[in-house]
Every structure is written in C-alpha cells, then in structure tokens.
Amino acid sequence: MHDDFDRCYRAVQSKDARFDGWFVTAVLTTGIYCRPSCPVRPPLAQNLRFYPTAAAAQKAGFRACKRCRPDASPGSPEWNVRGDVVARAMRLIADGAVDRCGVTGLAAQLGYTTRQLERLLQAEVGANPLALARAQRTQTARVLIETTDLPFSDVAFAAGFSSIRQFNDTVRSVCALTPTALRRRARARSRDEAVGPDALSLRLPVRAPFAYEGVFGHLAAGAVPGVEEVRDGAYRRTLRLPSGSGVVALTPHPDHVRCRLVVDDFRDLAAAIARCRRLLDLDADPAAIIDALGTDPHLGPLVAKAPGQRIPRTVDEQELAVRVVLGQQVSIKAARTHAGRLAETHGTPFTDTGGGLTRVFPSVDQLAGLDPTTLAMPATRRRTLSTLIAAMADGDVDLSAGADWNRARTRLAALPGVGPWTTELIAMRGLGDPDAFPVTDLGVRIAAEAVGLPAAADTLLTRSARWRPWRAYVTQHLWTALDHAVNEWPPRTNRQEK
Template identity: 65%
Template sequence: MHDDFTRCYRAVQSRDARFDGWFVIAVSSTGIYCRPSCPARTPLPANVSFHPTAAAAQRAGYRACKRCRPDASPGSPEWDVRTDVAARAMRLIADGVVDRDGVTGLAARLGYTVRQVERVLGAELGAGPLALARAQRAQTARTLIESTDLPLSDVAFAAGFSSIRQFNDTIRAVFDCPPTQLRHRRGGRRGLRAPEAGAVVLRLPVRKPFSHDGAFAHLAATAAPGCEEVRDGAFRRSFRLPHGVGFVGLTPHDDHVRAVLHLEDFRDLPVATARCRRLLDLDADPTAMSEVLSADPALRPLITRAPGRRIPRTVDEHELATRVVLGQQVSTAAARTLTARLVTEYGRPVSDPAGGLTHLFPTAGDLRDATVPGIPGARRDALQALNRALDDGDLVLDPGADLPRARAALSALPGIGGWSTEVIAMRGLGDPDAFPAADAGVRTAGELLGVPIAEHSVRWRPWRSYATQYLWSVLDHPINHWPPKETT
C-alpha cells in the first residue's frame, strides 16, 4: 500500500486511524516518521515519503514521532493474511526467531538462503531481517519504558538487547533521546500497576472496531482445564516460551486488551506479547473484512450488531492441532474432558503465581505415543500420527509455515479430514479464507439464516474464516457467552 502515494496521503489528510500499522509517513523537513493518524499538521506533499515499516523509515534516517508514537499502533494486518515469503518472515521475526537463531535460522525456517531472504525483505519492506528485528526491540523497549516501572536494565534485556550500551544507543538513534528521558516524559504517570509482585502489565493496542466477546467467549468455553481458566473477568493460560514458562491473564476492553504476564525469563516478553496478539487476532483488518461480508444480506445484520469479530486463535500451533483432533465428532464439553485427561497425564506440572493453572500443555514429543481413555482407536492413531509428524519435522505448523504445504501434509495424515484441516488452518495458521463447511454449527447456522452454505460461501471469499465466526454467533452455545455463565 505504501507505493500508492495518493491513497496514503489522503489517509494522512483525514487522520484515518484505520491505516495505522499499514504504513508510516516520513517527513523530510523534520526527520521524523509518524503513523497516518498523527494529530500534527499535515506536511506538504513535497516533504513526504511513505514506508511499509518503521524499520524502513529508520533505515532511511528518520526518527519516531514523540507525539503519535507510531511504534504503539497495532501491527499490520498484511502479515496475517499474506502467505508469501515476506509475510512468513515477518511473522517469524515477531516470534523472536532472529533474536534466538539469527538470520541463518530465519532463512532455514523459510527454506531459502540468507541472501534470498535479505533480498526479498529489502525489496518488499525496505529493510533486512536484522533491521526489522532491531525495530521490534526498540518498540518493545519503548512500551516497557513508558508503561511499566521496570528498572531500565531489566527493560533492556526484556526487549532483547544483548547489552545496556546497545540498548542506550538504539533508543537514542530511534527516538532521539536516552531511555531515562523517555521515562521522564510520561510525567507523574506511573506504569500500569500489576495486581501482584513479579507481574508485567501491558496494554495491547487493537485495530478497531473490536468486538471482543466472541473470541473471549470461545476461548473460555473451550478452555483446557489445568492450562486455561477464566478468573476475575480475565482469560488466563500457561504457555511454553523459548526461555521458560509464562502465564498470562487477558482482559478485554473496547480499545485495548489488558495483559498481565508472569515470566520466568524477561527475555521472553516480546515473544509472549506477539503470541497473545496472535491468540486474540488483534492485528486483523475488520474494515476490509466487513466491506466484503456486509455485502451479503444474510450476514449484514450480524456484522452490524457486532462489527469487528475476531478469530479465537492459539499461542501454540502444535497444541491447537492436537486439540482439534481430540475434538473431532464430540461436543465442546466432551472435548474439554478429553483434553483435561491428556493434560493431566502428559503435561508438565507448573506453579501458577496468580491463579489455578497447574500444567503446561504437552509437547508433540510428549504425545508421540499418547493414549487417552475415551477416544476411539482411529482417533488415537490420528493423534499419534499428527504428533509424530510434528516432532519429526515432517509437518510444520508455526507462524512462518507455508500454508499450502501445511494443508497438504495435514491432509496426508490418517484421520485428518477436511474439517480438521480447515479448523487448524483457520485457528492455528490464521488463514482468513479457511472454511469448515462440514462443521455442525456452520450447517445449523446456514439453516437458521436460510442459506445453502456450500454454494453461498463463495461470496464470502477471501474472508470465510470471519464469516464462520459470524455464523457461529447465531447459535445458542457457550462459545457465545462472555463472561461465561460459569467460571472455569
């Protein structure tokens, strides 16, 4: 989009917040880059250039605006819906792959050479993987500096910097001031107060409109006992991170989600934040989705009633795939029972500092030979085959997964049919056009709306995953009750 000067400039003139995260505007007369909705006076066209990412603007010598804080806007929805190499790379960079494994590790995950990856990202995004990872570290650091009371030394390592000097130099270069000044500028305002010691509290920005009840209700209704719970109005869960264990409580608000994180290792904070955003689909583009789906009279009233529904996703694609297999042809309550048995038998026990979570969900390696009382032999075989493929690397399900290849590998496994593949693609891999046409709830909703699902769904492309969320919303089912009638 950043290549369309006229469209971008019009968005800036109207201060349209819907375009925040899609691109940044750089002003040569000030040396500053901003988000499109910046309240400052619109610069002259001759002084303006547009860049696809903050990293590209920084590479061109621009500093972040101190007024509109472009790094605090929601992420670009482009990386969620695209399946090309650049988008896959951006999702992996957000998940911390460059910081953990370097550019070589990123290239290996993508199946390309380092030179190819650098060339593609440079051409597409105006910056290479190292610059993109650096921009992400700077954005994380600024968020922590301004929204928490963590010591600056802790902020540096939590944001992924390898030294205090590197942290100081980067903050000065990107924001034109030292970290101490960034913290001082917030005035008398203290950071978001944690409800208990050792917690980090963040405001996760969202792209509006944001109808959060659907995603939170679905996550609550399907919560895996031991790994997930609803407590004090928050959806909480445990999850495995690169350097340790994490716990998060997520509370929805109209313009943000409040996240309370407990981490064994502060270095996991950027990854934990990215996975929480992915879990709640916070970077989706509700405007583009609504424009297509609202054209259908059958869906229009549902969208008008709750604009901006999100897809309830996952913090762990392997976990989601396993839970989908467990949930084949059983009710939501039965799937929870089976999942609880699996977690208790194979999950790693943990100590929750702020609630009742007791386990981490088991890894693919833990489940290679798993048996769960109450499931048929064919589903047991499917569960084992899935986790062996994941553990051996024959099936890749992660933020950088090649979607067509993952679909083909899933379909080749015994017991993984069309419904399972579509749900894993939708909730695990974020395919905006996945569509579980065989789902009982989808079929029932079609009957209630008076539309033949198979034929009618063509008009919902490329947003059929979001159409599914609206179809499910017409059902009298626990996935549509938030707060839940009974806490877990």
C-alpha cells in the same frame, strides 16, 4: 500500500486510525515518522515520505514521534492475510526468530538462502531482517522501560540487545530520548502502569470495531482445566515460551486489550506479546472484512449486529492441532475433558500465585511417548492423534508461524483420520488462514440454514466463493447466530455446555 502516495496522503489528512500499521509517515523537515492517525497537523505533501514499516523509516534515519508513538501501533494486517514467503518471514520475525536463530536460521526455516530472503524483504518492506528485528527490540525495550521498574541492564538483556551501549544508542536514535527520560515521561503520564519487576501490564492496541465477545467467549467455552481459566473478568492461560513458561491475563475493552504478563525469562517478552496478539487476532482488518461481507443479503444482518469479529486462534499451533483432533465428533465439554486429562498427565506443573492454573499444555516432545490406550476415545481417533503427534515431532507437518499454508494442508490431509473439518479448523485457528472454511462443521451448517443459506456442505461451499478471502470470518459470524456458550462473555456459570 505505501507506494500509493495519494491514498496514503488522504489517510493522513483524515487521521484515519484504520491505516495504523499499514504504513508510517515520515516528515522530511523534522526527521520524525508518525502513524497515519497522528493528531499533529499534517505537513505539506512535498515534505512527506511513506514507508511500509517502522524499521524502514528508522533505517532511512527517521525517529519515532513522541506523541503518536508509531512503534506501538498494531501490526499490519497484510502479514496475516498472505501466505507468501515475505508474510511468513514477517510473522516469524514478530515471534522472535531472528533473536533465537539469527538471519541464517530464519532463512533456512523458510527454505531460502540468506541473500534471497534479504533481497525479498528489502524490496517489499524496505528493510532487511536485522533492521526489522532491531525495530522490534526497540519496541520491546520501550514497553519494559515504560511499564516496569526493571533495571536498564535487565531491560537491554530482555529486549535482545547485545550490550548496554547498543541499547542506549538505539533507544536514543529511535526515540530521541534516553531510557531514563522515557521512564520519567511514562511515570508522569500514569503512575498505575508499573506493576513491579515480576509482572508486566500493557495495552494491546486493536483496530475498531472490536466484537470481543465472540473471540473471548469461544476461548472461555473451550478452556482446558488447569491450563486456561476465566477469573475477575479476564481470560487467563499458561504459556510455553522459547526460554521458559509464563502466564497471561487478557481483559477486553472496546479499543484495546489489557494484558498482564508474568514470564520466567524476559527474553520471551516479545514472543509472548506476539502470541497474545495472534491468539486474539488483533491485527485483523475489520474495515475490509465488513466491506466485503456486509453487503451479502444473508450475512449482512450478522455483520451489522456484531461488526469486528476476530478469529479465536492460539498461542501454540501444535497444541491447537492436538486439541482439534481431541474434539473430533464430541461436544466442547468432552473435548475440554480429554485435553485436561492430557495436560494433567503429560503437561509441565505450574505454580500460579494469581489463580488456579496448574499446568502448561504438553509439547509435542512430551507427548511423543504417549500411550494411546490410556485415552478414553475410539481407537481410530487414538491412532489419528498418535500419527499427528509423530508427524509434528518429525517435522513432516509444520504449523509454525512461518509455515506454508498450502503445504501444511496437504500434509495434514494425508494423515489417517484427518478430514476436511480437522484440516480447515487447524488452518483457521492455528495457521490463521483468513480463507479457511470448515464447511462441514455442524454449527456452521445449522447457522447457515437459520440465515437462509444452503445447509448442504457442497452447496454452501460453492456459495462461499463470493466471500473469499474472508471465509474464516464468515465462519465466526455464522457461529454468532447460535445460542451457544461460545458467544457469551463474560460466560454464564453453571450453564449446560453444548
């Protein structure tokens, strides 16, 4: 979008927050870059340049605006809509892949050479992987500086900087303030944000409208005992992270989500934040979805009733795949029971000082030695689960943030017992494909019939062609038509689960 000067300039003139994250605005006369929605009066058109990412603007020598803080804006929805290599790379970089395995490791994971990947990213987003990772490290450092009392040496290490000097120089260059001045300004704005050295409290920005009842209700209805819970108006769950474990509490608001994080290792902070955003689908573009689906005569009333639906996703794609197989042809309550037993037997014990969480959901490696005869389910489903676990452990099925969606679908469909419902649900909630469509889902078919759409799977699939590429959001809107616990937030207690 940044190449369309007139469209970008109109967005800046209208201060349209819907475009935050799509591009940044750089001002030649001040050397500052801003969000499109920055409240400062826009300068003359000839003094503006538009860049696709904050990293590209920083590489060109611009620093972040102190007022609108463009480095804290929501991520571009483009990277979640697309399945090409650039989008896959951006998702992996957001998950911390460069800091964990370097640019060479990132390129290898995508199946490209380092030079090929750098050329592709430079051409499309205006920055190479190192510059993109540097921008992310700066954002992580800023969050820690402003919302914790951690010593700056710990902040630098947690954000991924190799030295204190590099940390200080980068923060000064990007933010035009020293770390000390940033912390002082943050304390002056709000003294209730700092929560101590062992916890982090921050706002996850979201594009409005935000119909959070659907995504939070779905997560609450399927919460695995010991791994997830609802407490004090927040959805809480344990996290398995690259360098340790953690726990997050997420509380929804109309324009943001309050996130309280505790992690074993602060190096995992960027990955934890990225996974929480992914879990709640916070980088979706509700305006585009509403425009595409709101005019449909059958879906229009559902969209108007609760615009801004998000897909209930996951913090761990492999965990989600296991849970989908456990939920084949059973109720939500039964699926929770199966998953809870699996977590209790094979998961990592966890001590939760702020609630009742007791386990981190087991990794594929922990499940590799699973005896399927111990599972109280049909033999065919036990075989499907064992085959899936083995395929993910061997790398035959890749469901990571950088996975190729089409290849993942093909590999999943080749496994015994994995049919269209399982494949599409994993594609929708695990991979984040916005066009995934579990057309055989019973709830989808019941809701479709209730709003006047065909209930037969083949006919509904044909009808769905006009909704592409947003069929995953059609699924979510159809689910909202049901009288079901997945649509309730906060959840009703002692309700019979369906």
